[in-house]
Amino acid sequence: MDQVVIVGGGPGGYEAALVASQLGGSVTLVEDEGLGGSAVLTGTVPSKTLIATADVMTEVRESAELGVRLDAAGCADDDPDHGVAVDLSAVNARVLDLATTQSADIAERLRAEHVTILDGRARLDGPERVVATLKDGTEQALDADIVLIATGSRPRELATAPLDGERILSWRHLYALTELPERLIVVGSGVTGAEFASAYDALGSDVVLVSSRDRVLPGEDADAAQVLEDVFTRRGMTVLSRSRAASVVRSGDGVVVTLADGRTVEGSHCLLAVGSIPNTEGLGLETTRVETDRNGSIVVDRVSRTKARGVYAAGDCTGVLPLASVAAMQGRIAMWHALGDAVAPLDLLTVSSNVFTTPEIATVGVSQQQVDDHVVPARQVVLRLRGNPRAKMQGNRDGFVKLFCRSVTGIVIGGVVVAPRASELIYPISLAISQRLTVDQLSASFTVYPSLSGSIAEAARRLHGTRSIT
Numbered sequence: 423m424d425q426v427v428i429v430g431g432g433p434g435g436y437e438a439a440l441v442a443s444q445l446g447g448s449v450t451l452v453e454d455e456g457l458g459g460s461a462v463l464t465g466t467v468p469s470k471t472l473i474a475t476a477d478v479m480t481e482v483r484e485s486a487e488l489g490v491r492l493d494a495a496g497c498a499d500d501d502p503d504h505g506v507a508v509d510l511s512a513v514n515a516r517v518l519d520l521a522t523t524q525s526a527d528i529a530e531r532l533r534a535e536h537v538t539i540l541d542g543r544a545r546l547d548g549p550e551r552v553v554a555t556l557k558d559g560t561e562q563a564l565d566a567d568i569v570l571i572a573t574g575s576r577p578r579e580l581a582t583a584p585l586d587g588e589r590i591l592s593w594r595h596l597y598a599l600t601e602l603p604e605r606l607i608v609v610g611s612g613v614t615g616a617e618f619a620s621a622y623d624a625l626g627s628d629v630v631l632v633s634s635r636d637r638v639l640p641g642e643d644a645d646a647a648q649v650l651e652d653v654f655t656r657r658g659m660t661v662l663s664r665s666r667a668a669s670v671v672r673s674g675d676g677v678v679v680t681l682a683d684g685r686t687v688e689g690s691h692c693l694l695a696v697g698s699i700p701n702t703e704g705l706g707l708e709t710t711r712v713e714t715d716r717n718g719s720i721v722v723d724r725v726s727r728t729k730a731r732g733v734y735a736a737g738d739c740t741g742v743l744p745l746a747s748v749a750a751m752q753g754r755i756a757m758w759h760a761l762g763d764a765v766a767p768l769d770l771l772t773v774s775s776n777v778f779t780t781p782e783i784a785t786v787g788v789s790q791q792q793v794d795d796h797v798v799p800a801r802q803v804v805l806r807l808r809g810n811p812r813a814k815m816q817g818n819r820d821g822f823v824k825l826f827c828r829s830v831t832g833i834v835i836g837g838v839v840v841a842p843r844a845s846e847l848i849y850p851i852s853l854a855i856s857q858r859l860t861v862d863q864l865s866a867s868f869t870v871y872p873s874l875s876g877s878i879a880e881a882a883r884r885l886h887g888t889r890s891i892t
């Protein structure tokens with residue numbers, strides 16, 4: 423029986439443990455911060471739970487068009503927030519409770535699958551030995567035929583903006599807040615910054631988003647990012663483009679953010695969302711042939727192998743894509759490969775991702791940039807959401823469906839959805855890409871009328887033939 427040792431209990435680690443146990447391995451998982459890792463305890467699960475509350479607030483605030491009145495007398499009220507408020511202490515209590523429950527569920531599932539869980543930190547002592555330092559200070563040596571490193575990442579910190587957990591925050595600190603920030607300055611306009619800016623704006627904070635780039639979400643589809651920035655501005659958020667934060671300091675009961683050009687921005691709180699760094703220090707990698715890149719990420723191939731025989735890595739510590747779904751798949755692939763099961767290498771073109779703003783932005787496959795740069799020859803169509811009958815009924819005007827297909831064969835190769843619940847709507851496009859369906863095959867499937875998904879089928883129908891439509 424193969425001895426499998428997994429270092430880290432996030433999605434990459436616990437999903438790998440389940441596969442390894444299923445395939446007959448003797449599995450030990452070492453984790454010191456709780457099963458589920460940052461994805462469950464401080465990242466994906468808490469943030470999306472907070473965002474779920476923010477989504478409700480957005481729907482309430484924008485419901486007047488649907489004939490909804492929120493004042494007690496039942497008559498029209500010019501204040502859309504009348505009678506609606508957020509108890510942030512209650513919201514965060516629910517957030518943390520859900521995260522804890524999810525972590526406990528993962529632990530229960532692992533134990534049911536006969537995975538041994540050690541509460542501690544681990545380091546490699548050569549490629550076939552892991553030393554776990556347990557919470558009581560004792561050490562336990564583990565012989566390993568297969569090792570998986572899945573230690574995740576942590577928020578990047580800035581020397582000129584020291585975190586204090588009270589006013590100058592990383593996203594890990596947000597769930598300790600008991601009162602809504604009066605004026606929240608978000609530094610960083612990538613996915614994390616945009617999501618929290620969108621959420622706290624909906625919850626009722628005055629939000630300032632500081633972006634060092636020309637637009638928000640510089641790594642996403644440009645058309646989608648423009649829609650979101652327009653929505654932010656329309657809802658009253660202040661977006662400072664091409665503005666790099668030089669420093670952040672406490673000032674009494676608030677903060678002062680100094681920009682590189684000398685301007686200052688004052689607020690009650692500041693959230694630093696300037697990226698992550700991999701947790702690869704202190705792992706004993708120097709005792710193996712495991713290599714890291716200049717950012718400290720572990721170098722792996724498409725089946726999650728490192729340069730050291732028998733040592734694999736998965737998740738954010740590899741720097742491949744910072745998505746829980748990718749981490750989980752990397753972990754599964756590692757165990758399928760290591761334990762001799764059928765396996766297909768990781769294909770990033772089939773990975774769907776989502777930005778949980780309001781509206782959401784979901785993408786999969788080739789990008790607009792690749793098409794514009796003629797890296798991938800393709801035809802495309804863009805269908806605005808305001809023409810969709812279900813969107814009209816719900817009062818949704820912001821967003822679109824964009825579809826890419828091969829110029830000659832019509833095979834679907836990419837898509838972008840900007841809409842409420844875009845994370846759900848991207849699935850049929852993702853399925854079409856993975857199964858190499860043509861636009862004609864995609865459009866031949868029935869959709870419910872009226873539905874937002876009807877726009878996906880309509881976009882596919884419009885790509886029948888040889889023309890691109892924008």
